[in-house]
Amino acid sequence: MKGKFITFEGCEGVGKSTQIRLLQAYMDERGIEYYMTREPGGSSISEQIRAVILDGKNAEMTDECEALLYSASRVQLLSEVIKPRLDAGELVFCDRYVDSSLAYQGYARGLGVEFVERINDYALREFTPDLTVFLDLDPSKAFMRKGGADKTDRLEQSGMSFHEKVYKGYKELSKKYANRYLVIDASGSKMQTHHKIISALKEKGVF
């Protein structure tokens, strides 16, 4: 039996971590079994790659190098953690996955979504999520809620226009991959968003 693979996506500061925590609490209370991981990271090698990518001192990193490091981190996590668990029939969640690369590196960094798709298809062998929960909130509103960008995080230092491009990228992806995208309006309160996520996942028969 193959398990279910569900990813979370969204721009910086949309409350993704909070929503993942609320979802975990919901599942824990009901005894629903799952495995939660994150990108970039989630395995020892992938966490080391994450540290290189996100290090504010690595300002000279090229966009191509960044995109390849993300896919390298992803393929390691996939082989080591995600695939074996899905093969065992588990419910696996991942905080960010290939769509982050398509939105950030493909659309926002300007590498082109086709190029990023190509390197990821090579790495992942077209391994796509069953469902993608996209927290839909314009980054300008998200940053206001968060109270500004983190100065030690190389990616969060990129300007607002970069984040607007990421957001546009996600909107395109949600149309292109409408069959697996669950677009969740994240402009309301955190509990409103939480309830929307639960209903959407229930509707898809996840639990």
Ligand code: TYD
């Ligand atoms: P993280 O601190 O985990 O951010 P968040 O809480 O927003 O998920 O840092 C992940 C950063 O990496 C985030 O800015 C998005 C970016 N990213 C990419 O640019 N491409 C990718 O493929 C992935 C997985 C993440």
